[in-house]
Amino acid sequence: MSALSARAPTRAAPRILVCVLAPAFTLTILILERGAAFACPDCPPAVTARQIVFGEDFFRNLAAVSLPLVILCVITALLWRIGRREEPT
Amino acid sequence: MIMHQQHRGAIIAPGVLLGIGLGGFADGIVLHQILQWHNMLSSTVPPVDLVSMKTNMLWDGLFHAFTWLMTVLGLALLWRARGGLDRAGNTHVFGGSLLLGWGLFNLVEGVIDHQILGLHHVHPGRDQLAWDLGFLAFGAFLAFTGWRLITAGAERALQSRREAKLAAYVR
Numbered sequence: 001m002s003a004l005s006a007r008a009p010t011r012a013a014p015r016i017l018v019c020v021l022a023p024a025f026t027l028t029i030l031i032l033e034r035g036a037a038f039a040c041p042d043c044p045p046a047v048t049a050r051q052i053v054f055g056e057d058f059f060r061n062l063a064a065v066s067l068p069l070v071i072l073c074v075i076t077a078l079l080w081r082i083g084r085r086e087e088p089t
Numbered sequence: 090m091i092m093h094q095q096h097r098g099a100i101i102a103p104g105v106l107l108g109i110g111l112g113g114f115a116d117g118i119v120l121h122q123i124l125q126w127h128n129m130l131s132s133t134v135p136p137v138d139l140v141s142m143k144t145n146m147l148w149d150g151l152f153h154a155f156t157w158l159m160t161v162l163g164l165a166l167l168w169r170a171r172g173g174l175d176r177a178g179n180t181h182v183f184g185g186s187l188l189l190g191w192g193l194f195n196l197v198e199g200v201i202d203h204q205i206l207g208l209h210h211v212h213p214g215r216d217q218l219a220w221d222l223g224f225l226a227f228g229a230f231l232a233f234t235g236w237r238l239i240t241a242g243a244e245r246a247l248q249s250r251r252e253a254k255l256a257a258y259v260r
Contacts, residue, residue, distance in 0.1 A: 024158075029151065048143045064206050065129060065148060068198045069109075069155045075193060076105045083098020 029062075097243065099170040100179055101186045106163030108190020108235070113156030115191075116198070120211065121149050127209040163190075178246030185238025188231050195228025 036043075120126050128136055128145035129152050136142040173179060202208045203221045212220040 028154070048140065048147070061130065061148065062151070064202075064208055065152055066155060067206075068194075068201045069113075069159065071197050071201070072109050072159070072190075072193060075197075076102050076109070076190075079105055080098040080102040083101045084096040 097182060097246075099166070100173060100182050101189075101239065103163045103166035103170060104183045104186020105190035105193065106159050106166060108163075108187040108192075109194045110156045110160030110163055110190075111187070112191035112194035113152070113159065113198075116194075117149060117153050117156065126212045129209060131209045131213065132207050176246065177249035178242035178244070181238050181242030181245060183242075185235040185240075185242060187235070188238065189235030192228045192230070192232025192235055195224055196232060199225045199228060 121128055128142075129148035130145055134141050134144050136145045167174075174183065199211075199221060203210055203224070210217040210221055211224045
């Protein structure tokens with residue numbers, strides 16, 4: 001058995017897959033948008049981005065765009081669990 | 090020295106995440122940017138003027154950011170599983186996981202974004218349903234091939250373990 005594999009995969013990994021991605025992503029967008037607005041408040045890209053981020057459809061669109069990827073994270077977490085129940089490699 | 094046996098999920102999960110990420114990049118680069126067949130919201134916000142194009146560009150960027158996160162997460166999990174990668178059958182398992190991830194991306198994205206939410210279609214126009222179904226069929230083919238490779242890898246690993254046990258018993 002290789003010593004390189006000393007660190008066991010933890011139970012936290014599937015939860016991290018599902019729970020961390022979406023909030024971290026939303027926060028990153030907001031930070032980027034605020035950064036762009038701070039750097040150049042009147043530049044057209046910053047104005048457009050601000051209108052999109054603070055528009056009424058933003059979170060609905062964000063949910064729609066992120067839904068498939070959240071589902072894919074859940075499927076990956078399930079595959080992890082199924083693989084754990086099988087014989088070790 | 091702490092040692093443990095890695096389970097197969099530790100190889101499959103990073104492969105699937107990397108497959109999802111690379112499949113997403115292939116979709117974004119080829120279909121959104123090079124061929125320009127569709128954008129992320131091109132059915133709900135048709136890119137007919139500069140403002141709507143910029144809106145679609147931003148959502149394309151967010152889609153790419155998601156796939157980038159998937160790729161990073163896949164690399165992180167792959168790094169943790171690196172000690173078990175060179176064992177018998179794991180090349181098949183990892184390669185199959187990559188294909189499975191890409192296929193799952195096409196299937197889930199195709200069903201939700203194209204069919205249920207109608208955010209965009211693969212090639213909008215008269216034959217858009219045929220293109221959407223072709224996209225799903227390609228995804229199903231990739232997922233099936235990936236699953237077969239994973240199964241073959243698992244069988245190879247089992248065979249290798251049996252041979253090792255037999256050799257130890259004979260000795």
